[in-house]
Amino acid sequence: MNYLSTRGAGAGERHTFSEILLGGLAKDGGLYLPADYPRVTADELTRWRTLPYADLAFEILSKFCDDIPADDLRALTRKTYTAATYCNVRDDESAAQITPLKTLGVEDGAPLSLLELSNGPTLAFKDMAMQLIGNLFEYALAKHGETLNILGATSGDTGSAAEYAMRGKKGIRVFMLSPHKKMSAFQTAQMYSLQDPNIFNLAVQGVFDDAQDIVKAVSNDHAFKAKYKIGTVNSINWARVVAQVVYYFKGYFAATKSNAERVSFTVPSGNFGNVCAGHIARMMGLPIEKLVVATNENDVLDEFFRTGIYRVRRAAETYHTSSPSMDISKASNFERFVYDLLGRDPARVLQLFRDVEEKGGFDLAASGDFARVREFGFVSGSSSHDTRVDTIRDVFQRYDTMIDTHTADGVKVAREHLQPGIPMIVLETAQPIKFGETIREALLREPERPAAFSGLESLPQRFEVVPADAQRVKDFIVANTGE
Numbered sequence: 218m219n220y221l222s223t224r225g226a227g228a229g230e231r232h233t234f235s236e237i238l239l240g241g242l243a244k245d246g247g248l249y250l251p252a253d254y255p256r257v258t259a260d261e262l263t264r265w266r267t268l269p270y271a272d273l274a275f276e277i278l279s280k281f282c283d284d285i286p287a288d289d290l291r292a293l294t295r296k297t298y299t300a301a302t303y304c305n306v307r308d309d310e311s312a313a314q315i316t317p318l319k320t321l322g323v324e325d326g327a328p329l330s331l332l333e334l335s336n337g338p339t340l341a342f343k344d345m346a347m348q349l350i351g352n353l354f355e356y357a358l359a360k361h362g363e364t365l366n367i368l369g370a371t372s373g374d375t376g377s378a379a380e381y382a383m384r385g386k387k388g389i390r391v392f393m394l395s396p397h398k399k400m401s402a403f404q405t406a407q408m409y410s411l412q413d414p415n416i417f418n419l420a421v422q423g424v425f426d427d428a429q430d431i432v433k434a435v436s437n438d439h440a441f442k443a444k445y446k447i448g449t450v451n452s453i454n455w456a457r458v459v460a461q462v463v464y465y466f467k468g469y470f471a472a473t474k475s476n477a478e479r480v481s482f483t484v485p486s487g488n489f490g491n492v493c494a495g496h497i498a499r500m501m502g503l504p505i506e507k508l509v510v511a512t513n514e515n516d517v518l519d520e521f522f523r524t525g526i527y528r529v530r531r532a533a534e535t536y537h538t539s540s541p542s543m544d545i546s547k548a549s550n551f552e553r554f555v556y557d558l559l560g561r562d563p564a565r566v567l568q569l570f571r572d573v574e575e576k577g578g579f580d581l582a583a584s585g586d587f588a589r590v591r592e593f594g595f596v597s598g599s600s601s602h603d604t605r606v607d608t609i610r611d612v613f614q615r616y617d618t619m620i621d622t623h624t625a626d627g628v629k630v631a632r633e634h635l636q637p638g639i640p641m642i643v644l645e646t647a648q649p650i651k652f653g654e655t656i657r658e659a660l661l662r663e664p665e666r667p668a669a670f671s672g673l674e675s676l677p678q679r680f681e682v683v684p685a686d687a688q689r690v691k692d693f694i695v696a697n698t699g700e
């Protein structure tokens with residue numbers, strides 16, 4: 218399996234899965250995609266239907282990765298997708314399913330269900346991919362006798378998923394910047410209570426954007442970056458995307474009895490990583506009817522799928538909402554979809570994303586390409602704080618199920634795209650305890666807390682307060698890498 222850049226630099230220049238595993242953007246600023254999408258055969262689909270999650274993950278990853286020996290890859294997926302890791306299930310569900318499907322009911326003739334992706338260590342769907350990345354990175358680094366210092370900025374979900382995936386991993390250190398005293402008590406405790414010596418929490422005296430600017434400044438110091446082996450695990454990482462393809466298959470099998478059936482998925486979206494994986498599953502031949510992109514008030518993506526206009530927002534135009542993990546100004550994985558939409562024409566992708574940088578966006582409304590959005594199954598919708606609160610309340614009253622704010626955005630938009638007889642699967646991206654304030658507002662009660670998290674906020678915390686100054690962060694890295 219060969220990978221190429223969406224912007225076509227060095228046409229003919231090909232890379233393997235392992236070569237792009239630890240990297241981010243391609244050299245030309247594009248994103249990596251496989252040269253062709255592997256197809257699943259009818260026989261494979263039948264055989265995969267009954268596989269345990271870890272073995273399904275092995276089958277799917279094998280199609281994208283031919284430079285890790287099969288036995289090693291199988292060992293990595295089995296080590297990652299265990300009932301012990303995805304143990305934060307509710308009620309009497311089986312953790313062995315990894316991503317249980319919870320049926321809500323039938324609405325407008327369509328069976329409506331939630332695919333639970335947030336039963337992992339940090340109670341958000343990012344664990345699904347990040348836990349695999351942790352094991353893949355450790356494996357790849359050990360093979361070449363290398364080390365990696367992961368530097369990131371977080372306002373919550375991504376940083377904690379990365380820390381829980383990398384804790385205790387050989388050859389890896391994590392330096393995670395977060396805004397001092399700006400996260401919820403629960404999220405702060407989740408990150409800062411980690412005592413692993415390879416995890417460093419830096420509480421930056423400033424807001425999230427200050428933390429992100431520091432990461433950019435350090436990464437732009439190429440000499441420092443090379444000397445201290447600085448890397449990232451952001452959402453454009455290809456292995457993260459491909460790991461997410463697996464649960465679309467798992468959800469499809471759980472919601473259907475035969476491979477003649479079709480299903481739709483609704484995906485609470487921010488950087489377009491999750492729904493991009495759904496697009497890839499569909500391109501592989503999984504019988505997906507619609508891919509519904511759900512946004513919150515930050516509706517860059519909804520606007521595109523309704524109008525053909527992609528208009529990125531300035532920081533000042535980005536709303537801070539009660540589904541904060543979807544608060545984005547532009548969608549970093551979107552370029553992968555645009556590449557397919559334009560018939561895989563790298564010269565046009567390059568031009569369009571130059572327009573994004575120079576003019577703040579592009580308009581495909583008048584081009585024939587936009588019509589193809591529906592051929593790819595895409596539709597969309599958006600939500601607001603009020604509809605989110607209403608949906609949390611409605612799902613609780615009607616189905617006795619507590620959902621988080623991001624999943625509520627999904628359910629709200631899913632309901633606008635139901636088709637009789639076609640199961641609608643909403644991806645549940647976080648558990649309610651992570652966004653307790655809105656749960657209390659909607660339900661006038663405390664969010665459900667998985668047993669393993671009782672008393673989390675009173676555990677001892679380990680973090681370092683630093684000023685919003687890139688040099689001070691560099692000094693900290695130098696002092697703590699022993700190199």
Ligand SMILES: *Cc1c(COP(=O)(O)O)cnc(C)c1O
Nearest residue numbers: 374486487488489490491542646
């Ligand atoms: C990251 C995140 C999202 C958005 O996912 P993308 O892959 O960025 O589209 C949605 N919900 C939650 C809870 C998240 O953490």
